[in-house]
Amino acid sequence: MMGVYDQDGLRTVHNHEFVLDPDFQRAYARGVAAAGRDYRWHWRVHVGLWAAAGAAKLPGDFVECGVGRGFMSSAIMTLLDWNSTGRTFYLLDTFAGLDERYVSPEEKAGGVMQRNAQEMASGVYTFDVAAVRANFSEWNNVSVIVGSIPETLAEIRSDRIAFLHLDLNCSPPEVAAADALWDRLVPGAFVLLDDYAYQGYRWQKVGMDAFARRRNLSILSLPTGQGLIIKPASPPPVR
Ligand SMILES: C[S@@+](CC[C@H](N)C(=O)[O-])C[C@H]1O[C@@H](n2cnc3c(N)ncnc32)[C@H](O)[C@@H]1O
Numbered sequence: 001m002m003g004v005y006d007q008d009g010l011r012t013v014h015n016h017e018f019v020l021d022p023d024f025q026r027a028y029a030r031g032v033a034a035a036g037r038d039y040r041w042h043w044r045v046h047v048g049l050w051a052a053a054g055a056a057k058l059p060g061d062f063v064e065c066g067v068g069r070g071f072m073s074s075a076i077m078t079l080l081d082w083n084s085t086g087r088t089f090y091l092l093d094t095f096a097g098l099d100e101r102y103v104s105p106e107e108k109a110g111g112v113m114q115r116n117a118q119e120m121a122s123g124v125y126t127f128d129v130a131a132v133r134a135n136f137s138e139w140n141n142v143s144v145i146v147g148s149i150p151e152t153l154a155e156i157r158s159d160r161i162a163f164l165h166l167d168l169n170c171s172p173p174e175v176a177a178a179d180a181l182w183d184r185l186v187p188g189a190f191v192l193l194d195d196y197a198y199q200g201y202r203w204q205k206v207g208m209d210a211f212a213r214r215r216n217l218s219i220l221s222l223p224t225g226q227g228l229i230i231k232p233a234s235p236p237p238v239r
Pocket of ligand 1: 035065066067068069070071072073092093094095096097098099102125126147148149150167168169170173
């Protein structure tokens with residue numbers, strides 16, 4: 001009997017045996033080691049690992065916009081035995097929190113910069129790029145790109161991308177990344193939106209919904225607070 005899953009804004013009696021899976025446990029533990037703390041977001045990591053495992057069956061590199069200390073990406077690289085994949089994982093972050101120039105007026109009015117200051121003060125966001133690089137040093141083919149999105153997007157050299165994780169805690173650079181990378185996503189590629197439905201992050205949903213409408217796509221809203229797009233195999237007709 002599993003009991004109740006009750007953390008990270010999600011309370012459910014539904015089956016969550018994935019938490020007992022040894023591969024999940026090993027990957028999650030590596031995420032905890034990267035972050036230096038347990039965010040208690042098992043179901044979100046389960047979704048991320050599932051999407052990454054699906055993407056690993058496709059050709060293409062992986063991209064994460066918003067890396068922080070590397071919880072999710074370290075868990076993914078552990079699960080996939082990254083050095084055996086021959087792919088590059090592009091990891092983009094300011095490593096200095098949000099860039100105010102790329103936060104929308106609506107988000108600023110909603111207190112996003114105050115939340116950013118708290119995340120920086122509490123150490124959830126990091127300035128320590130050397131420590132982040134050290135965390136990833138066990139893996140080959142990792143490209144840590146330091147600076148503000150959208151300015152750094154041109155440094156993603158890949159022309160085939162199978163997995164894109166957007167986790168920037170603000171909308172305009174997430175939409176810019178989705179726009180810039182969409183044509184390079186291979187058919188069936190997984191685009192995971194960390195904050196799409198998360199309480200308190202509504203402008204990211206508004207931005208990605210507009211992105212989806214422009215491409216005649218729909219986004220799967222998940223009870224974890226994430227959103228998921230799987231790139232259609234052939235382009236949907238433009239409305
Ligand atoms: C929620 S954290 C990412 C957490 C990470 N995915 C994990 O698994 O732990 C959000 C990150 O986005 C970064 N960020 C926010 N706006 C950015 C921008 N315009 N360009 C680059 N990084 C940005 C912040 O520095 C912060 O580290």
